[in-house]
Amino acid sequence: KDFFEMVLHHVVTIWLLVFSWSTNFVRVGSLVLLVHDVVDPFLQGAKVFKYLGMQSLCNLSFTLFTLGWLLTRLSAYPLVILRSSLWQSVEEFGMFPAHLLFNGALILLQCLHIVWFYFIVKILIRSLRVGKVVNDTRSDSEQSDCSDDEPHSPVANGAQAVRRRHRNGLAKNSST
Template identity: 40%
Template sequence: MDMLNARYWIKENMTWYYTLEATFYYSLLLGAFFDVRRSDFWQLIFHHVVTLGLLSASWAINFVRVGTLVLVSHDIADVFLEGGKLVRYAGKHKMLTNVCFVLFMSSWILTRLTYYPLIVIRSAFFDAADLIQPDYQIFNPLQVPYVPRLIIIMLVALFLLHIFWTYIIGKIVVRTIQEGEAADVRSDSEDEAEEQEVRRKRLTKTKQQTKKED
């Protein structure tokens, strides 16, 4: 195999990795419409669509190294997230739930808030151009190909979602300190309905008390 073909050759294990990840995110995207809708439902949908777009675009132009780094930086934190959910749903391991949450939060900060923007996104902005063509200017929107710029836009979009979910994680930290156990602070549609009903009853009670005083 000559050097030119070796540069663009994709190994079989990489093909399987992309295939499995794409299948996984398609299942998440479709399954989200049948699952309990949390307050960040549309952010999740957007995340899955962007991730699938990144997988497709990076595969189409053979930017699999960027795609692989994105997947790995996401998968690490997800392991601790899903593990923590399993422990919490068991309902008998409060301390282990908190340990899983600490591991998740630490991996989230290291991978999605540090490694992802400082290594992956920075490399896409400043290093990827040399791999496309010698005279390629990533900041020239009129120069072809356009797909690398689309990939960068999607990378930044994912990072903005990371910031949004970091805010939610911060709220979980506050609740954990107050209540002693990590819990999901995102409300679902039933929770919102119950909260609205409680507020309505409180408002009605307040009005009745005000009328009695008058």
């Protein structure tokens, strides 16, 4: 559901990194990288715990991801990076056309952070309220064909396939 936003985010982020390094705004580019990468382990951990069927650890990891997103992308990013780029650098270096493009891209990233935080909070509230596995509604899932009574984790599905093959092998052997 957020394909356009995701592509836009990656294009803008890559452009910001290249632009920051080519214009010697290395500090801003490095901070953009740091802010975007610091919460990723929590999100990946939540995905791993979900696939393993460890829902309480999944919820904990996703809650830490949400708090990290709030602290990095909605607090540190605008209060440190945007403020520095919008006001402090103008006082130091003056205004120039490339500066406007650079700040426009930084502001666009902040808008995307806000939109995604809305979706993240919706998922978090739903998972904590319901207390069961909550699927990511933003994207299509390989498990969308599964019924509700089937396990949803790839590990469980793999184990189920092995058991089926084993049963089929036993059935063939018993018929001979």
